[in-house]
Amino acid sequence: MTEKFKVLVYGTGFAGTGHAEAFRAAGAEVVGMVGRNKAVVEEVAQKLGIPYAGTDWAAALETCAPDIVSIATPGGAHYDPIKLAIAQGCHVFCDKPMTTSGSTARELHALAQDKGVKTAFAASFRYTASVQHARRLVAEGAIGEPTEVECISHFNLEREIPFGWSHRVEDGGGRLNNNFTHTLSIVTAVVGDRITRIAGDVRDDLLRAPIVEGVHNFATRRDFIPRVLDDPKLQWGDSNVEWSYTVMAQIDSGLAERPVSVLFKHGGLVPRFHEDHIVFYGTKGAIYLEGHYGSGQLHFYGEDKTWTALPLPDDIAAAIPDVAGETEQCWHVLARDFVGDIRGDVVDPYPTFAEGSQYQQIIDLIRTSDTWADVSELT
CATH class of the missing domain: 3.40.50.720 (NAD(P)-binding Rossmann-like Domain)
Structure with a gap:
């Protein structure tokens, strides 16, 4: 048995x-x-x-x-x-x-x-069907040697979401911990996991959030947003984590002779105009995935110089667990x-935990934001 x-x-x-x-x-x-x-x-x-x-x-x-x-x-x-x-x-x-x-x-x-x-x-968002499809295409050489990746997302989260763990660095909050970890895992799953260089900047553009009792489930926290935000009795908690980030990385890939350049750009509080997306560019083509975690429609750009929406392969579609929700x-x-x-x-x-440890150390480095060069005195 x-x-x-x-x-x-x-x-x-x-x-x-x-x-x-x-x-x-x-x-x-x-x-x-x-x-x-x-x-x-x-x-x-x-x-x-x-x-x-x-x-x-x-x-x-x-x-x-x-x-x-x-x-x-x-x-x-x-x-x-x-x-x-x-x-x-x-x-x-x-x-x-x-x-x-x-x-x-x-x-x-x-x-x-x-x-x-x-x-x-x-x-674990590396396991969405479209990401698995992209991984297969890249491994098969559909875009040639991967050269760069672009990960763009705008969540437009409500600023009035009740104060809780997501607002505090000591409780594991912040967009790097809860968004970047997924996109980094997606990129490494597709092009390779040897991350060699990193640089980044973060911004806390929230600053504070209302304190509300009774919030238990993260998925339903919006239900507790106060209706009257100027109530003098309402208490506020101070945010100490990033709500937006920009990160650049280089990854050594077994599929390319030169390092793959990666851009991660996330705005937790700003609205999107175009679709959030993840794009894998190569020497012979590109793969565009709709959605902040690339879980939407896959589009392929190849020798015909046009973007084409590709259907999900039958075997990948059949392997999707029969449960509601991508997460x-x-x-x-x-x-x-x-x-x-x-x-x-x-x-x-x-x-x-090898990846978990590596990602957490990378997040620590990004949060220092000490990769800036002062050019204010250049003439």
Whole structure:
């Protein structure tokens, strides 16, 4: 019989529910769930049919004795639970960001290696069908040698979204942690993962947000936007993270003789005029993916010098998990490969704590914004 691995989930919101369903679809048994609020974790666990619900992570590890833990909380709550799980010999599936700093992410990666446990890092939008299609075309030489990549997105997020973890660097907030991690993973999945150079700049153009009680699920936070923003009784919290970024990178690709240049441009609070997109340019053509994570229609520019919308190959379309939501579909693919790898199956390479640690160190470097050259005195 195929071994059924036991999974303990840490987190009760959108990601916690999504991770639990993804591991069940992968054939694992979700034996427990842990959250901060006793009433909430018990309610969510009962709704999902999870037998154990608690608020003490160490006690849950001892009681549930999981083979795998799924970390589905904001990034600021990742370090201690992951460290405890690794010490107990659990394999770890962790949502992005891995932690709140490059040093702690590097430490956890080293601990996992020393303990011999497997890890998965859910910068997982690389698994959308259009990105998989682009990866195949680039590998087949459809655009020749890749030369540059352009990732452009504008989210136009409401400035009045209630103050919470996404506004605080110490809690894993910021657009680099929660957007750049996905686009970087997409680019490396398609052209190669040896990132050699990085430069960037960030901007906090939000500054503050209203403090509202009762927000639990990240996916429904907009429902709590105050109707009266000039109410003198309304309290405000100060943002200390970036809401926009511009990053340039160079990546050594096995498909090209020279490094691939990459531009990542994201505005979290500004409106879009044209479609968000990801474009892969090469010496013989280009691939344009609609959408901020490239999950929309794929367009190909080839020898005929025209852009053509290409249909999704049948095998890629058939492999899309039968669940609602792109985020959930991507979690399902990663959980399936992770469980398969633990079981000893042959699976495609997937992002691990190696990438999580590298990405967190890169984010630290970008946030210093010290790559500027002062030209104010040039004549």
